[in-house]
Structure formats: C-alpha cells, structure tokens
Amino acid sequence: MGERVAIIGAGQTPHRSRRLDVSAPELIDEAVQAALADAGLEPDGIDAIVVGNMEHFEGIHLSDLWAVEGTGGVGKPHLKIATGGTTGSSLAQAAYYLVAGGMFPTVLAVGWERLSDSEGETTTGIVTAFDPIYERPTLAGAVSGLAVMACQYQARTGVRAEEAALVVVQARENAARNPHAHLSKAVTVPEVLASPLLSSPLRYLDMCPTSDGACAVVFTSRPGARRAAWVRGVASRHNHTLLGDVAEGAHDYINTLEQAAADAYGQAGIRDPRREFDVVEMYEPCTWAALEWAESLGLAPRGHAAALWADGTARRDGDLPINPSGGVLCANPIGATGLVRVAEASAQVRAAAGPLQVDGVRTALVTGFGGSFWSEVMILGSEA
Amino acid sequence: MQPVAILGAAQTRHVARRDDACYSELAFEVVAALLAETGFTHPRIDTVITVSSDFSDGRTISDMAVQDAVGAAGKSSSKVSMDGAFALAYAAARLTCGRYRTCLVVAHAKASEGRPREISRAAFDPFFERPLGPTDHVALGLQARRFLARGTVTREAVALAAARALAYANGNPNAHWRGALSSREIQLGPPVADPLHRFEVAPDSDGACALLLADLDTARAHAAARGVPVIRLDAVACATDRHGLGDRDLGLPGVLPQVARAAYAQAGITDPVREIDVAEVYDASAVQTLLWREGVGLPVDLLAGPAWNPSGGALCAQPGFATGLVRVAEVWRRLAAGEGRTGLAHGMTGFVGQAHCVGILRRA
Amino acid sequence: MPPDPVPAPLAAPVPIAALTIEPRAVEGRIRIPYRWPAGRTAGAFLARLRDEGRLYGLRCPRCKQVAVPPRPRCLACRVPSEDWVAVGPEGELLSWTTAPAAPARPAEVWALVRLDGADTALFHRLLDVPPDRLRVGLRVRADVASPTVRRGAITDLIGFCAV
Incomplete structure (x- = not known):
C-alpha cells in the first residue's frame, strides 16, 4: 500500500482585494517562501510541485509555465491542476497522491489567483464554465447556482435568513484575528439582511469576496522530527456536466459531499464526526452553503445546522469550531482557496496556527467545493 | 516509481474540423472506443483523470464539460491542465498508492472551435x-x-x-x-x-485520446482473460524549464536530457539506442523532431536506433493537449502488436519545450 | 382550475442515424479586460526604461549571471536577485523569424537579442535590417522611443537596428 503522507509546512500571502505591489510570480513566491520556512526546508528539499489557478481570471494561458518564476520549479517536475473552485483542494489531493503513490518523497502544492487582474469581470470568466448551447445564455455565474441551492435549502428546512446570516457574523469575528484574511470588519445580522440582494435569497454579505492571494503547502512521506499533520482520509466525488442533471435522483439536496465524507470517514475511522473532529475548515462560498454542508458532513441533523452557529458550537471557543480562519467568506483567491483550508487545518493540527489556534486539536476536517457541485474532503490528524 | 500497466488506448481520427461533434462528444467517442476495445464498463473504472486546456476550449473548468462523457459522476476525478503525457504521472500515483485499481485518462482538443x-x-x-x-x-x-x-x-x-x-x-x-x-x-x-x-510546423487538429491504466494484478488478470500481452508503464519523469524565450538557448534540448535520464534510471535502461524499439515524441516542428531526439540521448541520424515517430508524430496531427497522450497510445499500440518490447513516449507543454515528460512502456 | 392538458400521443421514435443532422454551431466570444501588475522586478525594469531610456538586468548574487528580462529570483540558483546592472544598448542578434502578419498587424521581424552585459536574451523586434545582413551574431542597437511618448511598457523600446 501507499506511503503515509504528512503536511509539514504551509504559507500564505495576505489575501486582499488587489495586490498591485507584486506581479503574479512575486505573489506566488511570497507563499512558497513562507511554506518552505514553515517546513524548515531549502528549495532543494522539494522534489516536485503541483500548481494551479484558473486561466480565465488572469488571462494567462499555460500559466504553470510562467508561475515557475515564483514556485522555484525550474528543473523540477511541475504539474498543473485546474478544477475551478476545487483547484486548491484538488492540488492538495494531487500532492497527496503523488507522495502516497511513491512518485516523489516531498511535493509542494501551490495555489494562486489574482482576481483583480480581470478588472471586475470575474463573473464573465465563471460564466464560461457553463454549456454554451444549453446553459451559458441564461446563467449568471457562481451566484445563481448557489442561490438555487439556498432556495431549496430554505424551502426544505424553513431556516430563516437571519439564521444563515450568523455564519458570516461569526466568520468576520474569526477573521479579525487572521492577518491573512481579506475581510475582517465585524458585521451584524441586520447589516447582512440590509445588504443588496444578489440572487434571492443570497445577499451581498452572504457571499464570499473575490481576492488576490496565494497559498503553498508541503506534503511529504519523510517528515523526520518536524511537527506533522498526517493525512488520514482523502476523497472526492464528481458530478454530471449540466446543472439540471446534478440535482437528479431521489435527493432534494446534492449528495456529493455526503458521499465524499462517508468515503473519507471510512478511511480515517471516523464514526461520530460531530464529536471526533476538533476543528473544521470548510469551503463555504456563501452562508447558506455552510448550513447545508455542515449537515452533509454529519455535523448536525438535516435541517438543524443553524443551531451550530446560533448556540456557539461553531465558535472558535465552541465545542466544534468551524472556520476559525474566517473561511472563504473572508478570503477567496479562487485557485488558492481550497488549499488555504488545508493550510489552516494543518496549522491547527501542528499547533502552529498562532492567533487562530484552537486548543487541543488532534483531528481536523477540510472540504473543497467547485465545478458542478463537486466535493472534496481531506482529514488531517496528529497521529499517522 | 512502481510499475503500472496500460490496458488499452484509443484515439479518434485527428482532422482539421469535426463539425459533427462538440468536444465532449469527441471525449465520449474515444472513451466508448476504449471500453469496447478493453471490454471494460464504467462501473469497473475506479477513477478518472481528464486533460484539457481552458483557454483552448474557450471554457473555464473545461473538465466540467466532459464529466458525463468520461463517466466521472459519482467518482473521484481530477484534471491535469498540461499536455496529456504529464497526466500519466498523476494517474500512476493514484494506482500505486493502492487506492484504485483502474484509472481512465482522457484528453481532448478542438482547435477548430477557436483561433489557435x-x-x-x-x-x-x-x-x-x-x-x-x-x-x-x-x-x-x-x-x-x-x-x-x-x-x-x-x-x-x-x-x-x-x-x-x-x-x-x-x-x-x-x-x-x-x-x-x-x-x-x-x-x-x-x-x-x-x-x-508548411509541413515543418505541426497542424492544428481536432481529436481525442484515452488510455486505461491499471495496477499490475488487474492487468495480469485482464491479459490472461483476453489473451493479450501486459504492457507496463515502467517510468514517468517530467520537469519544467525556464519560461521566457530568451531565458535559455532554444536551440538546445534544455531539461529534456535530465528528464530522459530520470526515466531511463526508473526503467533500468542503460543503453537507450539499443534498448528502445520505438519512440514517439511531441514534435511541434521538424526541428523538434531532431532536437528532442538529441534530448533523449539518441543519435541525430534518424535511421539509427529505434523507430522514431512511426505514426508521423505531432507533425502530422496535433490535437492540443491530447498530442502527448496520442504519443503514448501509439507506442502502446505498437508494443501490443508485437513491434518491439520497449517504447518511449514524450509529451511537451509550452511551444518550445518549456516542460517535458517522458514515459517508458514495456511489453512484459 | 383548468383540467390537466392531455398529453399528445408520442410519435414513433426516429433513430438518430435516420435524421439529417444539420451542421449548427453556437458562436461566442469571451470579452474580459486584463491588467497585470508588473510588481517589483518587471515594474522597476519598465519604470527605468520609461524614465532613463535604458535597459537593466538583475545579477544573481550566487552564479553572477545577469538576467534580461530580469527575474525576481535567479531561475537556476533560486536566490533573490537585487543587484541591478545597466546592459546594452548594443547587443548580439541570437535569432530572428518572420511570420505572416495577423490581420491588422504589420509584418514583424521578431528577434532574440543578448544585450552587452547580459547572459540571457531579450525578445523583441528588428527594425529595418536588410534581409541580406541578417545573421546570427549581428551587432544590433536598441532604439528607444523619445521621453515624451514613453509610458513604462516594453514597447518603449521600439526595437533593434543593425549597428
């Protein structure tokens, strides 16, 4: 069977609405240097690099070749993975498999995005993801698909907008301690409810921002004496091409996350996720998604996830902290976003999360989201 | 790396325009051909790696477009956004870690839908x-x-x-x-x-290619049941070079010799001229036909050593990121047909060899 | 409430192979403006080109190679390069090519030029070099636009002329 895989270091840039002071390779370099320093490695200690972003956001074709200036990858194996919102979590999974499969002892995963480069036209890029014959003429980008999901969730559960709003209220509270977060100003429930309506029921403050930023994480089968977060479960579930097909079947919710979580829990021997995880870093592109996915992850019964935020369970000092970093709602450099979740969760397990550290983290749950409701799950633990 | 096996390979015809099919239909066509050839069905395919370029497809998350065509729904899938040969490294790792027994690799490109x-x-x-x-x-x-x-x-x-x-x-x-x-x-x-x-620069083609990889146990059982040879993938090596046109001398093979040496070392090849029977390289120009030959350590004389691009190479069909995977498919086809025991397949990302990948295939 | 409409009887299915498929395509164009911050390294190169009309490279503190275009880290040694050195304005032609002009673009002779003092080559264009003089190793000289029109882009360098 495969090699045991550990995460021994991670680095991020600050995520900001625009980083006009650095070029894309320089932005990548910031994250890479931070990850190498955190892992205590020289560049020669990296055997291969997986790198990803989404080309339409920067307008750079074959972007992995240019990124080599920042990744330090000249002369090294360098694989580009680009899967939309899941890019960052797909990078983590690719790095995991390359190490677990014995291809390379140590792999650096690098995710980056500069959404400000497309001058406010991020959605114009996202719309191209959809089928040009059936969907593209009528779809409005990432918001509309999430709004449909939120509508279904609301209709099924009766959860009110003010309950969903608590997700972003808490996220901003957490982000206030996170120097890398893009949005860290406190918001209140009335402010969320008064923010502009984007696509019913999603309001401006329900949605994640668009950010510039990069993240790098070191995966290895040879951690030596370094503090390690061991990868104990890896799973992903993909879905149909057309959004109308994605929701087919008996479920009134999209079940890829439930399936991926069940797979990963089986690998890690998790039977009671609500009790066994010490922290969760979830890819929540909007407040409502956090509620639905907490349920898909088995952290709350169907229809009852709002209580996690209402009763303080999900707070950083609660029984099951969810997104102590502030999550995607507070920083979203798309190609890096999923990898930031892995970076944050690994730092928690390695007791290296600084001001964000949650006490006594031994097991962490990480999710990624993208494409046509694809779900990716990684479980990290302090023991191999 | 631990060896894995390639159970089958399929290609579409590569042509200037396929107005009868969109690119997900090209992917469907080639996967259907591969399943027919190998006798596999979708439930027996454990995981999928797709290969495509968002810019060439005019579509962000271009892998989303082919999820149904490749049967990825309900499975774990990912996308390598480089030349298809590079996807072998990821596909092999998914097998050698012991999680999956079979991995489908599918690459597509339709140059005719955009302006290359x-x-x-x-x-x-x-x-x-x-x-x-x-x-x-x-x-x-x-x-x-x-x-x-x-x-x-x-x-x-x-x-x-x-x-x-x-x-x-x-x-x-x-x-x-x-x-x-x-x-x-x-x-x-x-x-x-x-x-x-003209004809010294590769054409812009529409086409797709698919390979089915499996662990050696699955491959041996498949070979025994169908009376076909086991074709192993004994090595995959790759590396990225400098990016800018003037950052290195474009007239030299750059990192390719290093990549080839790594692949030879993995596969236990000490004398490539004698040991390799067939080689297929991604030659975007007739200069690359010769330069990459030098890069993998073979003499410049095209008549010495292994059969060199006997398919015509990329010079005669260049379906975008599928081009390198087609090289692997061609080598596989020749080894499966008994035209040699050891083959080399090369892929490239970047127009002038900014990244190279070399795979070594062997008939068991 | 009106009664549910009675569904029309299903027509006998027609096999797809029997249908005449009309070639049909949906056309689209992706229009996204992009703006790439040049950052510390390319930004400094372009600012000095605009302000001084001169070309600079970055010297690696380890291998001492001078990169033009400058790279934030030496691509070989992976250490930061911060030592700016003036290069050119003369240099050596390493390669050139012409390609049929795209619509609305003038025909160009593209070139790789290693400027004096540099170890890597700059991609740019050749200006008015007679075809019979073109050869690898030709001495060429940078032609920089006048200060009033320079705006901090690589096109502030108009191209290279034969010395």
Whole structure:
C-alpha cells in the first residue's frame, strides 16, 4: 500500500482585494517562501510541485509555465491542476497522491489567483464554465447556482435568513484575528439582511469576496522530527456536466459531499464526526452553503445546522469550531482557496496556527467545493 | 516509481474540423472506443483523470464539460491542465498508492472551435513578450534558427524529417496530414515562421485520446482473460524549464536530457539506442523532431536506433493537449502488436519545450 | 382550475442515424479586460526604461549571471536577485523569424537579442535590417522611443537596428 503522507509546512500571502505591489510570480513566491520556512526546508528539499489557478481570471494561458518564476520549479517536475473552485483542494489531493503513490518523497502544492487582474469581470470568466448551447445564455455565474441551492435549502428546512446570516457574523469575528484574511470588519445580522440582494435569497454579505492571494503547502512521506499533520482520509466525488442533471435522483439536496465524507470517514475511522473532529475548515462560498454542508458532513441533523452557529458550537471557543480562519467568506483567491483550508487545518493540527489556534486539536476536517457541485474532503490528524 | 500497466488506448481520427461533434462528444467517442476495445464498463473504472486546456476550449473548468462523457459522476476525478503525457504521472500515483485499481485518462482538443494563433499569444510573458504579439509559430521559428545556427544539422535534414513524417503518416489512419512530398518541395512551400515552412510546423487538429491504466494484478488478470500481452508503464519523469524565450538557448534540448535520464534510471535502461524499439515524441516542428531526439540521448541520424515517430508524430496531427497522450497510445499500440518490447513516449507543454515528460512502456 | 392538458400521443421514435443532422454551431466570444501588475522586478525594469531610456538586468548574487528580462529570483540558483546592472544598448542578434502578419498587424521581424552585459536574451523586434545582413551574431542597437511618448511598457523600446 501507499506511503503515509504528512503536511509539514504551509504559507500564505495576505489575501486582499488587489495586490498591485507584486506581479503574479512575486505573489506566488511570497507563499512558497513562507511554506518552505514553515517546513524548515531549502528549495532543494522539494522534489516536485503541483500548481494551479484558473486561466480565465488572469488571462494567462499555460500559466504553470510562467508561475515557475515564483514556485522555484525550474528543473523540477511541475504539474498543473485546474478544477475551478476545487483547484486548491484538488492540488492538495494531487500532492497527496503523488507522495502516497511513491512518485516523489516531498511535493509542494501551490495555489494562486489574482482576481483583480480581470478588472471586475470575474463573473464573465465563471460564466464560461457553463454549456454554451444549453446553459451559458441564461446563467449568471457562481451566484445563481448557489442561490438555487439556498432556495431549496430554505424551502426544505424553513431556516430563516437571519439564521444563515450568523455564519458570516461569526466568520468576520474569526477573521479579525487572521492577518491573512481579506475581510475582517465585524458585521451584524441586520447589516447582512440590509445588504443588496444578489440572487434571492443570497445577499451581498452572504457571499464570499473575490481576492488576490496565494497559498503553498508541503506534503511529504519523510517528515523526520518536524511537527506533522498526517493525512488520514482523502476523497472526492464528481458530478454530471449540466446543472439540471446534478440535482437528479431521489435527493432534494446534492449528495456529493455526503458521499465524499462517508468515503473519507471510512478511511480515517471516523464514526461520530460531530464529536471526533476538533476543528473544521470548510469551503463555504456563501452562508447558506455552510448550513447545508455542515449537515452533509454529519455535523448536525438535516435541517438543524443553524443551531451550530446560533448556540456557539461553531465558535472558535465552541465545542466544534468551524472556520476559525474566517473561511472563504473572508478570503477567496479562487485557485488558492481550497488549499488555504488545508493550510489552516494543518496549522491547527501542528499547533502552529498562532492567533487562530484552537486548543487541543488532534483531528481536523477540510472540504473543497467547485465545478458542478463537486466535493472534496481531506482529514488531517496528529497521529499517522 | 512502481510499475503500472496500460490496458488499452484509443484515439479518434485527428482532422482539421469535426463539425459533427462538440468536444465532449469527441471525449465520449474515444472513451466508448476504449471500453469496447478493453471490454471494460464504467462501473469497473475506479477513477478518472481528464486533460484539457481552458483557454483552448474557450471554457473555464473545461473538465466540467466532459464529466458525463468520461463517466466521472459519482467518482473521484481530477484534471491535469498540461499536455496529456504529464497526466500519466498523476494517474500512476493514484494506482500505486493502492487506492484504485483502474484509472481512465482522457484528453481532448478542438482547435477548430477557436483561433489557435490568437490563443497562443496569451501564453507569453505579459510584461516582456506578449505586448509584442508573438504566436506559437514565432517561438518555433526562433527555436529553429537557433538550432540550425549550431551547425550540427543541415537545413535539408530538417525538411527531410518533415517529408519522412508525412510518408510515415500515410500508414496512420488517424493522421491529420499525410502525403508524399520531397524535402525540396517542402522547402519551396509557403513559409510559416522563417526558416520553417508548411509541413515543418505541426497542424492544428481536432481529436481525442484515452488510455486505461491499471495496477499490475488487474492487468495480469485482464491479459490472461483476453489473451493479450501486459504492457507496463515502467517510468514517468517530467520537469519544467525556464519560461521566457530568451531565458535559455532554444536551440538546445534544455531539461529534456535530465528528464530522459530520470526515466531511463526508473526503467533500468542503460543503453537507450539499443534498448528502445520505438519512440514517439511531441514534435511541434521538424526541428523538434531532431532536437528532442538529441534530448533523449539518441543519435541525430534518424535511421539509427529505434523507430522514431512511426505514426508521423505531432507533425502530422496535433490535437492540443491530447498530442502527448496520442504519443503514448501509439507506442502502446505498437508494443501490443508485437513491434518491439520497449517504447518511449514524450509529451511537451509550452511551444518550445518549456516542460517535458517522458514515459517508458514495456511489453512484459 | 383548468383540467390537466392531455398529453399528445408520442410519435414513433426516429433513430438518430435516420435524421439529417444539420451542421449548427453556437458562436461566442469571451470579452474580459486584463491588467497585470508588473510588481517589483518587471515594474522597476519598465519604470527605468520609461524614465532613463535604458535597459537593466538583475545579477544573481550566487552564479553572477545577469538576467534580461530580469527575474525576481535567479531561475537556476533560486536566490533573490537585487543587484541591478545597466546592459546594452548594443547587443548580439541570437535569432530572428518572420511570420505572416495577423490581420491588422504589420509584418514583424521578431528577434532574440543578448544585450552587452547580459547572459540571457531579450525578445523583441528588428527594425529595418536588410534581409541580406541578417545573421546570427549581428551587432544590433536598441532604439528607444523619445521621453515624451514613453509610458513604462516594453514597447518603449521600439526595437533593434543593425549597428
């Protein structure tokens, strides 16, 4: 069977609405240097690099070749993975498999995005993801698909907008301690409810921002004496091409996350996720998604996830902290976003999360989201 | 790496335009052919790696478009956004870690749906190169001049490599270009990027390619049940080179010798000239036909050593990121047919070899 | 409430192979403006080109190679390069090519030029070099636009002329 895989270091840039002071390779370099320093490695200690972003956001074709200036990858194996919102979590999974499969002892995963480069036209890029014959003429980008999901969730559960709003209220509270977060100003429930309506029921403050930023994480089968977060479960579930097909079947919710979580829990021997995880870093592109996915992850019964935020369970000092970093709602450099979740969760397990550290983290749950409701799950633990 | 096996390979015909199919239908077509050839069904395929370029497809998350075509719904899938040969490294790792027994790799490209020259402009450094408007062909022309300036190969030899590719392609039913032209006729043909002329620069093709990889136990059972040989993938090595057109001498093979040495070491090859029976390389120009040969440590004389691009190579069909996977499929096909025991397949990302990948296949 | 409409009887299915498929395509164009911050390294190169009309490279503190275009880290040694050195304005032609002009673009002669003092080559264009003079190793000289029109882009360098 495969090699045991550990995460021994991670680095991020600050995520900001625009980083006009650095070029894309320089932005990548910031994250890479931070990850190498955190892992205590020289560049020669990296055997291969997986790198990803989404080309339409920067307008750079074959972007992995240019990124080599920042990744330090000249002369090294360098694989580009680009899967939309899941890019960052797909990078983590690719790095995991390359190490677990014995291809390379140590792999650096690098995710980056500069959404400000497309001058406010991020959605114009996202719309191209959809089928040009059936969907593209009528779809409005990432918001509309999430709004449909939120509508279904609301209709099924009766959860009110003010309950969903608590997700972003808490996220901003957490982000206030996170120097890398893009949005860290406190918001209140009335402010969320008064923010502009984007696509019913999603309001401006329900949605994640668009950010510039990069993240790098070191995966290895040879951690030596370094503090390690061991990868104990890896799973992903993909879905149909057309959004109308994605929701087919008996479920009134999209079940890829439930399936991926069940797979990963089986690998890690998790039977009671609500009790066994010490922290969760979830890819929540909007407040409502956090509620639905907490349920898909088995952290709350169907229809009852709002209580996690209402009763303080999900707070950083609660029984099951969810997104102590502030999550995607507070920083979203798309190609890096999923990898930031892995970076944050690994730092928690390695007791290296600084001001964000949650006490006594031994097991962490990480999710990624993208494409046509694809779900990716990684479980990290302090023991191999 | 631990060896894995390639159970089957399928290609579409590579042509200038496939107006009868969108690219997800090309992917569907090639996967259906692969399943028919191997006798596999979707439930027996554990995981999927797709290969595509968002810019060439005119679609962000271009892998989303082919999820149904490749049967990825309900499975774990990912996308390598480089030349298809590089996906072998990821697919093999998914098998060697013991999680999956079979992995489908599918690459597609439809050059006819976009404007390849215009798209290629977006791959150049945005501060120093792109504002001047070069295309992939400009990069190939600059590389050709550097290569010829070394004086190791004549202008005639480059044209001869192109003429030879066309002649070989006459025996390849999937080739986009075929023909019987002399090296002199090629040198008198229309210039593409001085000093390169038509047929010395690879065409822009529509096409797809799919491979089915499996662990060795699954491969042996499959081979025994169907009475076919086991074709192993014994090595995959890759590396990325400098990006800018002037960051290194384009007339030299760059990181390719290092990549080839790594692949040979993994596969236990000590004398590539004698040990390799067939080689397929991604030659975007007739200069690359010769330069990559030098890069993998073979003599410049095309008649010495292994069969070299017997399909006609990329010079006769270049379906975008599928091109390198087609090289693997061609080598697989020849080994499966008994035309040799050991084969080399090469893929490339970047117009002038900014990243190289070498795989070694062996008939068990 | 009106009664549910009675569904029309299903027509006998027609095999797809029997249908005449009309070639049909949906056309689209992706229009996104992009703006790439040049950052510390390319930004400094372009600012000095605009302000001084001169070309600079970055010297690696380890291998001493001078990169033009400058790279934030030496691509070989992976250490930061911060030592700016003036290069050119003359240099050596390493390669050139012409490609048929795209619509609305003038025909160009593209070139790789290694400027005096540099170890890597700059991609740019050649200006008015007679074809019979073109050869690898030709001495060329940078032609920089006048200060009034320079705007901090690589096109502030108009191209290279034969010396």
